[in-house]
Amino acid sequence: MTGYLTTHVLDTARGCPAEGLKIELFRIDGETRSLLKTLVTNDDGRTNEQILPAAEFAPGTYELVFHAGAYLDACGTPPESPRFLDVVPIRFGMSEPAHYHVPLLLSPFGYSTYRGS
Secondary structure, three states: OOOEEEOOEEEOOOOEEOOOOEEEEEEEEOOEEEEEEEEEOOOOOOOOOOOEOHHHOOOEEEEEEEEHHHHHHHOOOOOOOOOOOOEEEEEEEEOOOOEEEOOEEEEOOEEEEOOEO
């Protein structure tokens, strides 16, 4: 099996996929944090391509950064200054070539994630 990374972002407050949410992928190597890719979710709350395709997969520590504040602003969520949730980082490890799916369930005041399938 080859390794790759995907996500799915759901807006649990509005009950719909989170369309237009910016996501950044970083590789973590000790104290070094390197940006690998920036994507935006589509109308299904997913990215149009694998975040980390098989050809680029390498075991290691990664971080997905979800720009929740900008998404919530664009959705017309009542503004706060500062927003309770602005940027949501999720740091995780990928140890073997497999499908890693990291969903995000998002609302203005909380979020949840897990290793999906």
